[in-house]
Amino acid sequence: MIKYPILQQGITIGVTAPSSGVPTELHELLKTACSRMEAKGFNVTCGDTAWTQDKAKSAPAKKRAEEFNKMMNDENIHIIIPPWGGELLIETLEYIDFENIRNKWVLGYSDISLLLLAITLKTGIATAHGTNLVDLRGEYSDDTTAMWQSVLSTKKGESILQHSSEKYQKEWKFDKPTPCVFNLTEQTDWKSTSNNRVKVQGRLLGGCIDSIRHLIGTTFGEVQRFKENYIKGESVIWFLENCELSTTDLRKSLVQMKLAGWFENCSGIMFGRSPANTPVRNYTVEDVYKELSEDLQIPIIYDIDCGHVPPQITLLNGAYAEVETDSGKGTILQYFK
Known part of the structure; x- marks a missing residue:
């Protein structure tokens, strides 16, 4: 049986970078995205890796995995949304604690999809391939992107319909x-x-x-x-x-x-x-x-x-x-x- 997390109102988003973090010159993009999420009623907790980037990764593999594991096990964090993708997420897989992954959403795409697929294949927990956090920094989202919240709020036993974009x-x-x-x-x-x-x-x-x-x-x-x-x-x-x-x-x-x-x-x-x-x-x-x-x-x-x-x-x-x-x-x- 597939296990489905559910997105509630007033929850906390954990922002960690298991692949690439955000370099200093682009920090404003991430700050804006976090502010938009807070304006929507979410709480946001950013890990250290979200703000660093060197040698094609946010941090050494063990540090990236440890921060992800910590957020995954934190009862006060309800969904994990990395800032964006990158190149070297595969380095972290051997350090991810798949045995103790909680039933909470992880949302993203690009290199993040490697982690998403690995989680679902190993644990049977559904994962969400879709927008990254930085692309939620706008005054509003287009109709297709905005569906992420409705989709992840769907309850087990229910269904949700999405249409091709205009x-x-x-x-x-x-x-x-x-x-x-x-x-x-x-x-x-x-x-x-x-x-x-x-x-x-x-x-x-x-x-x-x-x-x-x-x-x-x-x-x-x-x-x-x-x-x-x-x-x-x-x-x-x-x-x-x-x-x-x-x-x-x-x-x-x-x-x-x-x-x-x-x-x-x-x-x-x-x-x-x-x-x-x-x-x-x-x-x-x-x-x-x-x-x-x-x-x-x-x-x-x-x-x-x-x-x-x-x-x-x-x-x-x-x-x-x-x-x-x-x-x-x-x-x-x-x-x-």
């Missing part, structure tokens, strides 16, 4: 900030390899493929064990997003996932919009999706609201979902069961 952000314009942080200018268009209406259902698992692929072959990436212990043979819908991989790197990573058995009993795969997906010669990301769909004989939905091209739907590792897409629009109905 528009997405093509590129960051740091010199032209908007009241909702993002510059949402491009029309959202969910696509599929079949170009037809697609409906899939199953348990959600996923994250940033650049990061989560490194769980393969470790005790933190035992997908088969998770299926046997927590979802009793139910099918899986993978959601994946690519931060920096070329099309050939993406293809190699997907083949490795397949060879590791991650796609066994998979009902469908969703890919987020990507700032990467650089073609190699004339090998495009659409070729990758088509080959994967034909190889696995499952539908592939792509350019969904997930990952490094915001905004993002809040997707829960472990939740049962019904996903539909038709004519460029999509819905994701998640059941807390």
Whole structure:
């Protein structure tokens, strides 16, 4: 059985950086985000790692893990939201106290998704792939991003519906900030390899493929064990997003996932919009999706609201979902069961 945390009103957010912290010159971004959360009625507790960054990480691996473990075990902290992602979260995994992880939400994406997936696979506790804290610093959030609070407040046994965004952000314009942080200018268009209406259902698992692929072959990436212990043979819908991989790197990573058995009993795969997906010669990301769909004989939905091209739907590792897409629009109905 999947265990679902629940977000209450007036709770305390713990801010720790198991991957990258915020360098001094950007501290104002984090301070603003914390102030916005406090204005919404949350209490905020920031750990030391949130404010430091050196050699591609917030702090040495043991220190990052110890701060995360401390916040996870603190009864006065109810949700953990890192400031953002990074590069080297994998260094902390051997020091994370998975045996004593409490049933509380961890929310984030990018390199944070490595920790999210590891927690769900090892413990059966649902984790939340979605906005990071720094992107909540606006005067308000766009409709898609703002759903994080409603999703994480859903009670066990209930369900919640999310819709594809109206528009997405093509590129960051740091010199032209908007009241909702993002510059949402491009029309959202969910696509599929079949170009037809697609409906899939199953348990959600996923994250940033650049990061989560490194769980393969470790005790933190035992997908088969998770299926046997927590979802009793139910099918899986993978959601994946690519931060920096070329099309050939993406293809190699997907083949490795397949060879590791991650796609066994998979009902469908969703890919987020990507700032990467650089073609190699004339090998495009659409070729990758088509080959994967034909190889696995499952539908592939792509350019969904997930990952490094915001905004993002809040997707829960472990939740049962019904996903539909038709004519460029999509819905994701998640059941807390």
